[in-house]
Amino acid sequence: MGRLKHETALHIFVISAALLATRLLYLASPAGRIGDADEAVFGLMAQKIEALEEFPIYCWQAHYAGAVVSYVAAAIFHFAGSSFVALRSAMLPVALLIPILLYFVYRRMFGPGEALVGALFTIFCPFFILHYTMAAYGGYGESLLGTALIILLSWHLRPDVEGGWASWLCLVLGLVCGFFFYVL
DSSP states (O other): OOHHHHHHHHHHHHHHHHHHHHHHHHHSSSSHHHOOOHHHHHHHHHHHTTTTSSOOEETTEEEEEEHHHHHHHHHHHHHOSHHHHHHTTTTTHHHHHHHHHHHHHHHHTTOHHHHHHHHHHSSSSHHHHHHHHHSSSHHHHHHHHHHHHHHHHHOOTTTOTTTHHHHHHHHHHHHHHHHHHHHH
């Protein structure tokens, strides 16, 4: 059992280090420093939040996307200034959690070695996936994170789980589903 925990900790470290290295390189590249109009809306909302002028619940003129990334970006703007790099930095926690959660999904399905390879594939992926997991316009990165989290929570709902634990797990699963529905 101790070897398995050590192996898991090592895999998580490798995944985290690889992800941070690739995403920071992306943010330093020309592609990471420029954005599009969709991201600019979330950046403008973050500027208004930082200035304490507005506190939106949904994206401006697009009431199908939550404003969570704008609130996180507002805190980053306060310390780092307004830029697309700072805006996309708000997605780093999401980008970090995606391969870690997928590692646990893959591990349950295939095994530790295959799980590490699968998680690393989500890190060293085609450019458009890298861009979508770091883009701050509410959608792609959050969808991947929510899907992995919902899968992991759902696996714990088994017929043999009874009582208060199952009720709490259903509550947490419902809250997670509701939160990601709001974000998307």
